[in-house]
Amino acid sequence: MAIERGSLVIDPRPDERAFASTSVDLTLDQTFSVFRKSPAGINISIDPALEGFDHDAAMEQITERQIIDPNEGYVLPSQKLILGWSAEYIDLRKDPRLGARVEGKSSLGRLGLGVHVTAPTIHAGFDGRIRLEIINHGLIPIKLRAGMRICQLIFEVTLGTPDKGYSGRFSGQNVARKG
């Protein structure tokens, strides 16, 4: 319904089997990042609270972009973390009350596969692909394939009206605008 109303965009649109009453399954993009191994004898650490810390630049230094082999897939070893993305682009900007959480699939969870690390919230006003922190908590390697159903978005509607994103009649009435 939200898609038909235009308050939610998912591109490409998942097929009908991906939808449930309050959720939609998303699939795994072919691009992912793996953490580089430190050379022998070199210990590095991350200091995210340091003034001027550039998270994305740091990630560029310590990770390496890879593409999931379309035939072989990518085997995620036990206890390993990689960064992935949803294949779908999500746009929540049209409805300022609509937010979401990204959660795993129970069928994958039982294998030990997690898709986020403490940050499941997709804020109202978000647009983009969903970044996934994919970790194999299990003891057995798990093969990942591009296009597999990797996570689900569970939609939430905020109570009240957020300051950001609301473009209705009373928006910005308490704040003087330029011009």
Add this chain to the structure above:
Amino acid sequence: MAQVKIEQVREGQHPSEVVVAVRTADGGSEKLVVDRRSIRNDALDVGYPVGEDNDRLLVELPRESMRGLWRVWVKRDSVD
């Protein structure tokens, strides 16, 4: 809906992503990763300013900055 001016800094980790910088009122900048589709005319949607103080406006970014901030003070003339 208001838009805040940004500068594109570099490619993001995913081909769909771009790192952008928002110039803050104190002369610094806040960097964040956004989708390419989020950028229109070198600006980002920020809803409506959530605060003001003389020539500054407090805007809420569409994503958390790399320093973990959602809201930043920007100069009024950087918001259209």
